[in-house]
Amino acid sequence: MNKKKKASLLSFFNSPKTAPYVFVAPFILFFLVCYVYPFIKTIIMSTQQIFGFNDVEYIGFNNYRRLLNPHFFNALKTTSSYTFWTIMVLIPLPIILAVFLNNPATKGKNFFKSALFMPALTSVIVAGIFFRYSFGEQPTTLVNTLVGFFGMKPRVWLQERGPAMLALVVLCTWRWLGVNIIYFLSGLQAIPQEIYEAAAIDGANAWNRFFRITLPSLKPVIIYVVTISIHGGYSMFAESFAFWQTHTPGDIGMTIVSYLYQMGFNDFNMGFAAAIGITLLFIVMLINLIQLAFMGFFKKEGN
Amino acid sequence: MRKVILSLLVTLLLTSMVLPGFAAGPTTLTFWTFQELHKTFMDDAVETWNKNNPKQQIQLKTEVYPFDQMHNKLLISLQSGVGAPDLADIEISKFANYLKGRNPQLVPLNKIIEPIMDKLIKARFDNYAKDGKYYGIDYHVGATVMFYNKEYLDQAGVNVDQIITWDDYVEAGKKVVAATGKPMTTVEVTEHWTFYPMLSQYGTDIFKPNGDVILDNADNTKVLTFIKDMIYKHEIAVPAPGGFHHAEEYWAFMNQGGAASLMMPLWFMGRFVQYMPDLKGNIIIRPLPVWKPGGDRSAGMGGTGTVVTKQTKHQDLAVRFLEAAKISREGAIKTWTLLGFDPLRWDVWDAPEMREDNMYTDYFGKDIFTMLLEIKDEINPTVITDKYPLAIDLLKKNVCFKALRELSQTPEEALKEAAKELRQ
Known part of the structure; x- marks a missing residue:
């Protein structure tokens, strides 16, 4: 039983279809968490007036106009x-x-x-x-x-x-x-x-x-x-x-x-x-x- | 056998990790500041506290960060809800940032301030208040005074006590320049510690109490023009080397006897003692010259409010410690003996401890406090609004620099431009 499980896991990682994804996964995760998420969050923030802790108001393009x-x-x-x-x-x-x-x-x-x-x-x-x-x-x-x-x-x-x-x-x-x-x-x-x-x-x-x-x-x-x-x-x-x-x-x-x-x-x-x-x-x-x-x-x- | 030894070892290790937590040890409080001197002060306060409260010992973990870094770190940790210390110092020009919004992440301190309000200088607490709640406790009153170099005044035959008005000061300055070749004073051109105290002393301000901007009014223009004339018309002042009175260039310049006098708040004594040791015994402190006979002889400037953040797990302890450290009788006296600050509690100003020798009396002579008591009622409050950080920034970067150093704008133009931006 245990051996079978191991074998299937091995074949999963060894299969030419999945292996590349496994190898790039750390990078993709890092990219999503450390680049994409902050980037999207920044775009959202740029349309907000942030007054303080948990105190936010949507103001559209006003921040850009102020530039x-x-x-x-x-x-x-x-x-x-x-x-x-x-x-x-x-x-x-x-x-x-x-x-x-x-x-x-x-x-x-x-x-x-x-x-x-x-x-x-x-x-x-x-x-x-x-x-x-x-x-x-x-x-x-x-x-x-x-x-x-x-x-x-x-x-x-x-x-x-x-x-x-x-x-x-x-x-x-x-x-x-x-x-x-x-x-x-x-x-x-x-x-x-x-x-x-x-x-x-x-x-x-x-x-x-x-x-x-x-x-x-x-x-x-x-x-x-x-x-x-x-x-x-x-x-x-x-x-x-x-x-x-x-x-x-x-x-x-x-x-x-x-x-x-x-x-x-x-x-x-x-x-x-x-x-x-x-x-x-x-x-x-x-x-x-x-x-x-x-x-x-x-x-x-x-x- | 081996297993037994191993498990024994593991247990030993674990208990040694857990035990200190149980040993009724001191509660650890964290404190962030940007000023090494404040750390010394707080460390002393902890010692006193631990002596008085043997059952509730405190261990204070202080982190001293550079000025900007500390304020940013604190702002971000309060904004994001994690990582803030129990106690922190926030400088007055940054304080408004922490009170923005409907729910400031600081603990109101009314409970320790209100019972003794009649003994405190209320104006210094209003700086850190919002909607009737006090969020910070300052270290000092920050009375602005004039530090004179006695040697130069004697050489020029100037009697310091006959300098009454700013016009007298300019005349004395001309004598000093003629006799010693040194400028009478230095003017900050990249910060605001010359212009701001002088305008406050004049009786004007950046904002009206209701928040209206009055930075470009006639009085402020007059004060700024006066400073400009001291440099370029009367030629008794020079722009401070390094641009401001906290620049390394400035300390070197002043330590070598660069100028005959300097206007700064009383807390600048600490900088003299620390960075300009060669002037020891040569500096005397006097009230500011007045704008008109009977006018105010000082201005309350600067300040740093110590706060308790909402993220603390020991709120009650932190608040009570802050009270003991800064506004108890002993604490207030310590702000003088250790830091050379003018304490926030009026009722200790004539305490016997205030007359004892310390490193400040060694440096400046003994009658500092007598002089301070004389001017205590001549300090105007300053109005602080949401826009205060921006206003101070504009004073530093634009108004003082463009009108006094770069000369790309007249005082009037520089003030108009800054006021316009503040009104937006």
């Missing part, structure tokens, strides 16, 4: 320019560094690789606090000392729009440079050496080899990195939080997620915060789709 305010548009602008600058820095710079690291003539590769990758392992808050003090306004802080070497006067970095953005982008670069280098390195190593040899025989110089062979071959990696950078840029929060907590002076460093956090927790307006979240989702999706279409991701091979 048309200067704070939100300012946050959208800040976030977009942050994303733009991080992509401007974090695509070319890691490509160049990866090319150097991939060059057989480079010495101490492993040291540079790990040194560049190390920052990615620190917590954003720890790194953020370090940078917060580096960008402090006393003449003795790290950044003010550095600019002092170039004859510049110490300045208040975190209370002006331009310098504040610079501080955010520098922090982001410091943290993510190594990760992007790894992506591009793996892309570089996938390029067959023969192509370079053939090009060399045809008389192509290093410059041409880089622009005609390396860059086009890296395109899939570049598309991937841009896509995750857009997502990462628009969901940026911790960096801004580490610099200013929740009250960035004059909203200079307030990103969309900071705004969401502020509305949700500072003002305890969870419904409105949910509406910001849903709007952010659609903005990021839209931008990603445009970018992918622009970069030819949806074109079929050979077209």
Whole structure:
């Protein structure tokens, strides 16, 4: 009896029809509980005014209508320019560094690789606090000392729009440079050496080899990195939080997620915060789709 | 045999896990705060409680979180119905969030407050009340005072007791700047601890008691313009390094004798003692200069209400402990001796303990309390509404920053813009 039961159970798990479902079940469950449920709940919340514990009222699209305010548009602008600058820095710079690291003539590769990758392992808050003090306004802080070497006067970095953005982008670069280098390195190593040899025989110089062979071959990696950078840029929060907590002076460093956090927790307006979240989702999706279409991701091979 | 040993071991293990629960041990209460000093205070209160109540011992498990993190965690655990502590500190600018809705998840404390109301400063309890129920107990009155650096005033030949009005203060400031090269004071530009006390002292407010927004009225505009003039016209003040008086940059700046005076509530004494040790013996405390002769010389600012959450399993004990810790006679005296706060109970203000030496009298001299008693009736209440968290946020981020630091708006424009948003 017992044996029979065991056997039927075994055959159930072994059958080619059910086995795949058994294997994916943990993921599906996780996905349903941790992604789909909160997502649906957020959509529902975004149409509610939440007053307090067990005290909720349906208000339709009012939360979305409230989004048309200067704070939100300012946050959208800040976030977009942050994303733009991080992509401007974090695509070319890691490509160049990866090319150097991939060059057989480079010495101490492993040291540079790990040194560049190390920052990615620190917590954003720890790194953020370090940078917060580096960008402090006393003449003795790290950044003010550095600019002092170039004859510049110490300045208040975190209370002006331009310098504040610079501080955010520098922090982001410091943290993510190594990760992007790894992506591009793996892309570089996938390029067959023969192509370079053939090009060399045809008389192509290093410059041409880089622009005609390396860059086009890296395109899939570049598309991937841009896509995750857009997502990462628009969901940026911790960096801004580490610099200013929740009250960035004059909203200079307030990103969309900071705004969401502020509305949700500072003002305890969870419904409105949910509406910001849903709007952010659609903005990021839209931008990603445009970018992918622009970069030819949806074109079929050979077209 | 082996089985016997094993089962014995298991039983031993189990009993050792269960036993402490039965040993009539202390009841564990959890307490969340964002201020290390409050932990010290509560730990002391537990010791006192355990001495006085040998039959009902308490063990207090305190968690000190960063400011925002603690308030968010508490808000979420109260909203979701699980995970909240028995007792928690809620800062005044965040308190309104916890009272939103029809059923606040906090325990009303009327039972311990009302019997002694005649001995308490009612205004400080109204800050944490809704519909006649009191939900929080503050630590202090928060009288705003002026901390002067005596050395600089002496160098400039300024007699501190002749600074009566704000105009006198500006004139004294000019002398100090000329004699020492140091600014007379610092102004908060990314927080509200300069503008808000001064407007409260002036007799105006952000809201009317009925909830109407009056942030952009002529009086408030005048106060903000005055602060701006101190920086840019009279050049006796500078924007606080770091933007506000709790920035690390600021403590470093002030500790090195950065400015000749500073206006903050009395509880800022704790920050002097903790973060600016080099100024010890050099700082004297005086009432604020007045706006007009006979005007108020202080403003009640800031505060943190300790609450009991509805999720506690020991409601009665938690409430009685809170009473003993903060508004009993001993507790009120301890808020002074341990924290350097002005106690909520008037009737202890002339107690002999208030005249004894402690680390604050060591730092600031002995007559602090005499001075405080002088100004106790010159503290205006502040109006707190549902929109208070947003209002404080706007003061920090927009009004003070744009009008005093960035100069992208005039005081009038900045106040108008913020008031418009509050009225929405």
